Amino acid sequence: MTTAIAKVGRLAVVGIGPGRLGWCTPEVADRIASATDLVGYTTYLDLVAVATDARRHGSDNRVEAKRAAAALDLAAAGRDVVVVSSGDPGVFAMASAVVEQLDRSPGKWDHVPVDVLPGVSAAHALASRVGAPLGHDFCTISLSDVLKPWDVIERRLDAAAGADFVIALYNPTSRHRPWQFGRALEVIGEHRTPDTPMIVGRDVGRPDEHVQVVTLATCETAAIDMRTAVIIGSSTTRVVPGRPLASSVYTPRWYDRSATHATA
């Protein structure tokens, strides 16, 4: 007599990096190549540059919880599932949506192994294009007030700028959120001088990449969209005169203990 053994699949939440194949880790590429099913926001599935015959389950970017549950169900049914995020899957992306589903339904997917495989986040990719602006303490803040209230965002911007962090901004603006980026610059500007270096990167690592070093005073808010990430320097971030873009900005590792680095 043979006993039927239920086939159990597995699930990985992966980050494919900001776009170019060379910035997708070998671990992520291997997992995508062996997957039976790819799940994700359709735009990100279209960016997968790894050769694969996996079945694609694309969806709108506003259905994260539903997508996470559907991916877990597929894995529970024996499929080898990869949930695709851009950049790193743990940064404003699908890893927390998947783990939240596990938390919300105790026991439901206990038998499904779940891995999170890291990727190159947009801020790190953008920083690399100009040198080392993230060389000292930094934080990342999403300006999207779809999932959190604007007053929380404004308090965090104020606190981060007041504490002299380098600040990387994600989700800076969209058609439905037209004023938030301009307001964010005003809040940060209360703690920084107008000549503070800013790095603006659109489609970093993709064929239409555009990266610019500007200042808090000269940044054109009209040039910013959802495919843009922004890094705003701290009081110690510097532009090296005469250097090519790729090695032109840095934040020193040290901090002058005698200076106040006045932030209001």
Ligand SMILES: C[S@@+](CC[C@H](N)C(=O)[O-])C[C@H]1O[C@@H](n2cnc3c(N)ncnc32)[C@H](O)[C@@H]1O
């Ligand atoms: C939902 S978040 C996803 C972040 C992603 N998980 C990461 O780690 O990069 C989307 C935001 O990331 C930033 N972003 C992602 N890819 C980018 C790229 N190639 N160039 C510039 N910004 C990018 C933009 O600010 C965009 O609005």
